[in-house]
Amino acid sequence: MCPPTYFTVEYAINPWMDPTQPTSTQLAVEQWTALKETYERLGHDVQVIEPIPGLPDMVFSANSGTVIDGRVLGSRFRASQRSAEADHFRRWFLSSGYNSVVMPTAVNEAEGDFTWTGSLLLAGTGFRTDPGAHSEAQEVLGVPVVSLQLVDPRFYHLDVALFMLDDQSSTPLVAYYPEAFSPGSQQVLRRLFPDAVIANDDDAVCLGLNAVSDGKHVVMPIEATHLAEQVARRGFEPVFVDISELRKSGGGPKCCTMELRG
Numbered sequence: 001m002c003p004p005t006y007f008t009v010e011y012a013i014n015p016w017m018d019p020t021q022p023t024s025t026q027l028a029v030e031q032w033t034a035l036k037e038t039y040e041r042l043g044h045d046v047q048v049i050e051p052i053p054g055l056p057d058m059v060f061s062a063n064s065g066t067v068i069d070g071r072v073l074g075s076r077f078r079a080s081q082r083s084a085e086a087d088h089f090r091r092w093f094l095s096s097g098y099n100s101v102v103m104p105t106a107v108n109e110a111e112g113d114f115t116w117t118g119s120l121l122l123a124g125t126g127f128r129t130d131p132g133a134h135s136e137a138q139e140v141l142g143v144p145v146v147s148l149q150l151v152d153p154r155f156y157h158l159d160v161a162l163f164m165l166d167d168q169s170s171t172p173l174v175a176y177y178p179e180a181f182s183p184g185s186q187q188v189l190r191r192l193f194p195d196a197v198i199a200n201d202d203d204a205v206c207l208g209l210n211a212v213s214d215g216k217h218v219v220m221p222i223e224a225t226h227l228a229e230q231v232a233r234r235g236f237e238p239v240f241v242d243i244s245e246l247r248k249s250g251g252g253p254k255c256c257t258m259e260l261r262g
């Protein structure tokens with residue numbers, strides 16, 4: 001995770017961002033700190049990277065790397081305003097003992113558009129990550145990739161349209177908002193995950209799908225009440241966080257969280 005020390009909305013690269021609206025860096029820091037403390041309370045180890053002045057979106061660490069079995073595929077941002085973030089994370093990986101770190105050649109916003117199901121890498125495209133990054137991820141990480149087409153600009157990354165509830169069991173459980181995907185991709189999702197939790201409009205517009213599950217607890221925005229009921233019905237425990245300030249930039253709990261797998 002990266003503290004939002006320099007968080008603000010000073011450019012607009014998704015429909016949530018409005019630079020004319022005020023933001024509070026202090027409130028963002030408070031909400032981020034509560035998110036980090038939530039993970040720690042749930043028993044998870046959190047590593048923190050140093051924030052860099054002039055990179056207001058660096059708090060969204062999920063966009064800077066995809067780590068599977070200790071192998072790292074870094075990122076390449078679509079927007080010039082964020083491009084410098086990728087190298088700070090590359091250096092963090094190298095100084096933290098990761099020795100397989102590959103930087104992509106295609107636009108690749110990492111876990112923003114890549115979701116690991118435990119056996120497949122679901123890969124979004126349409127707004128940010130280039131389809132060429134999908135085959136690159138398959139090659140570098142050595143995992144099968146399934147491309148999914150995003151169609152609604154409000155849900156510009158895969159991780160605001162879908163998340164894994166359980167990537168450990170033999171039947172991975174996913175939650176998603178169908179309308180964020182093209183008809184063909186909706187069909188793919190139905191085929192792969194016939195038992196998925198289906199989110200509604202209210203869940204999607206509070207960025208409720210931008211949740212983080214450890215297979216037991218699901219850390220999610222407080223507004224996502226319908227989604228919370230659905231996940232509770234499947235035996236998971238919703239854990240609410242207030243991320244209203246970070247949502248002004250189009251982010252939620254998952255965007256602030258890069259998962260270090262192995």
Ligand SMILES: NC(=[NH2+])NCCC[C@H](N)C(=O)O
Pocket residue numbers: 013014017057060062063082111112157159160249250251252254255256
């Ligand atoms: N993983 C995510 N969805 N991150 C959110 C990134 C938000 C950031 N303002 C952007 O538009 O790039």
